[in-house]
């Protein structure tokens with residue numbers, strides 16, 4: 386490894402929404418295999434790392450005071466994993482500026498892990514290949530490899546096996562955030578409970594969704610949004626159903642729960658509809674916060690001009 390530079394490194398990393406999430410049966414290891422279409426949106430966290438005498442992680446913004454500030458923090462785990470791989474005793478201080486909701490089904494923790502990998506890799510000039518970084522990402526969690534890649538991609542197995550999807554154009558999204566999070570294991574367990582006794586097909590991507598993305602056809606995309614965890618998330622938090630209805634009544638052309646929820650994602654026909662929807666949702670007070678974002682965007686990358694934060 387080259388001697389590390391002392392200048393801090395900042396990485397910008399996007400949230401994800403699952404345009405499609407199809408869940409297979411519960412397997413012996415306690416997990417479900419899945420087929421998903423990840424889509425990265427420009428609702429972002431910034432992760433800065435700098436050389437330090439001891440490991441630390443601080444979070445400001447979303448989740449300030451609630452996100453772990455020890456080894457349970459996924460950004461810290463990522464930084465320590467890369468240190469082990471390099472075989473160095475060097476340590477870093479990590480600062481996370483969070484806009485991605487915590488426990489919101491938008492993979493914010495996974496995003497911070499991906500960002501920390503990229504940031505520490507750049508700080509220490511390790512020379513790891515993209516493939517090696519992807520392997521470390523998969524070790525940290527199933528959603529972490531996509532946060533490195535960004536764009537739009539099919540994820541299979543548990544989501545860590547990625548194939549990019551051809552997608553045309555930029556899509557306008559509005560997200561309804563709820564400050565009360567939903568636990569991912571609880572939502573999977575509720576999904577199993579609701580599907581008990583049913584025969585569950587092997588999960589596979591829907592070709593109509595792929596065609597919509599290839600054509601950049603926003604109406605066809607809206608028609609093909611799908612989330613197998615949605616009923617479970619709504620069962621655990623019934624107001625999500627009202628949130629979806631309110632968004633559709635205010636001009637959204639598509640709505641779905643993002644991943645394991647409770648964030649609700651609304652697809653809009655254009656920027657003006659997105660602005661109208663933000664006003665309508667905010668006025669309804671059905672959710673705690675409303676943000677807009679576009680996708681697809683790039684995965685975790687170093688930001689050279691920190692003013693863009």
Ligand SMILES: C[C@@](CO)(OP(=O)(O)O)[C@H](O)COP(=O)(O)OP(=O)(O)OC[C@H]1O[C@@H](n2ccc(N)nc2=O)[C@H](O)[C@@H]1O
Pocket residue numbers: 403406415416417418419421489490491492493526527528543544569570571573643644645646
């Ligand atoms: C649902 C998704 C969709 O992208 O993300 P979020 O929306 O939460 O961000 C993912 O599948 C989140 O996967 P991952 O990040 O690996 O979940 P973890 O928190 O590690 O898993 C917590 C628990 O959820 C259940 N779990 C998780 C993933 C999976 N494929 N099958 C499962 O049954 C297991 O009980 C597991 O112990």
Ligand SMILES: Nc1ncnc2c1ncn2[C@@H]1O[C@H](COP(=O)(O)OP(=O)(O)O)[C@@H](O)[C@H]1O
Pocket residue numbers: 448451452453457458459460481486487488489490491492493494495497498566567569644645646
């Ligand atoms: N850097 C981090 N950012 C957010 N949450 C984190 C982080 N590190 C660990 N966590 C923990 O992971 C849990 C899930 O967080 P998150 O990734 O935001 O949600 P989701 O799995 O719904 O996408 C949180 O409840 C939190 O305790």
